Amino acid sequence: MKVTAITLMLAGLSTTLLGDNSDVDRLKTSGEVLQEIMNARDKGIPSDLLHKAYCAVVIPNLLKGGFIVSAKYGRGYASCRKADGGWSDPAGMRIEGAGFGLQAGGSATDLVLLVMSKRGMNGMLASKFTLGGEASAAAGPVGRDTTAQTDATMRADILSWSRSRGVFAGVSLQGGTLRPDNDANRAIYGGGVTSAEILRNEVNRPVAANDLTPALNRYAGPRQEK
Template identity: 60%
Template structure:
């Protein structure tokens, strides 16, 4: 019986790792595809100013019950010196406004955390977009010279891509929470997600592609 239980545990651990590897690859693909669209991408100057990024591939938009799970993805932040990005942690996005819930399509979602206060909220175990943290639909294009008000006011800017169409979306009322199962699969039991987002954990091999893309598409933060 003991050997059987150990075998089951080992099998479940391998499965969890494979699941996270696949989701990390999907997140990398989403970021790479969106940022390679030139004039239709997230503005480079916003990405270069972002404190953290959240990427949720294939978020479910169907369902009418508040609290239903819509998407699982990853969040990473800049290193303390502004040079490079930390290893990612798992996040879940749940609920949202009526407009966000209705419909059966899947959407890829990217959020940029634009302020230190927004970063501190991300380090918490749970917060509500549009509640504890201000969120606005992010602009699209090479720069945001004519749209600086959005980035000046909002702690978090958000975009989505559905059926090939990419643009800003305000995820009012959605809850962003820690995905502890993912963190355990990536870093082991009892990992402190704050230490991960503060750059105190090495980047797992499966997450290297995603972190490399974050480095590629966002300039190092200047002093």
């Protein structure tokens, strides 16, 4: 019964997202979300973490359905470091997860994930991986720097944050799954282009992909070693 409820919930959320946002609009929104968060100064992502990250993922408008089953589903875009230290073109990604608990209805939330290790990056380039499974995950710190953070947080493969109703904070996404969004890649790039090919800079950038990557290059230049 619980499995059936989760399946139906995720199917409903998927239909909603596909109907309300085109892939191009979602890509533009992803860039806007990142800029708004980074412009928050003392309430955003520490800039030193963004400079050290191997990849970044932005999921605008993740939905969380409520009542007995809490299901989460979102679509967004990822970008990874190129050989020259800049950022790759954006590749479509999906995040999915489900947990049980009482929820009073659904809410929309923006998510940002930073991949802080090669293991996390390699996991994201695979077909699918679980946060907290193949790659360790932790709630990311908020503020100007990371000097007061615990070793456990700073050793995580992936750090994550959420923004809901104007409130920005670190959030744990343990148990969620991240995988390529082939439908989005097809809509933006055409053909059978894969997320791995895009993130490895093996395809030409279309005009529609000129939103998220410039924002990353603006706020985080060449990668800094830890």
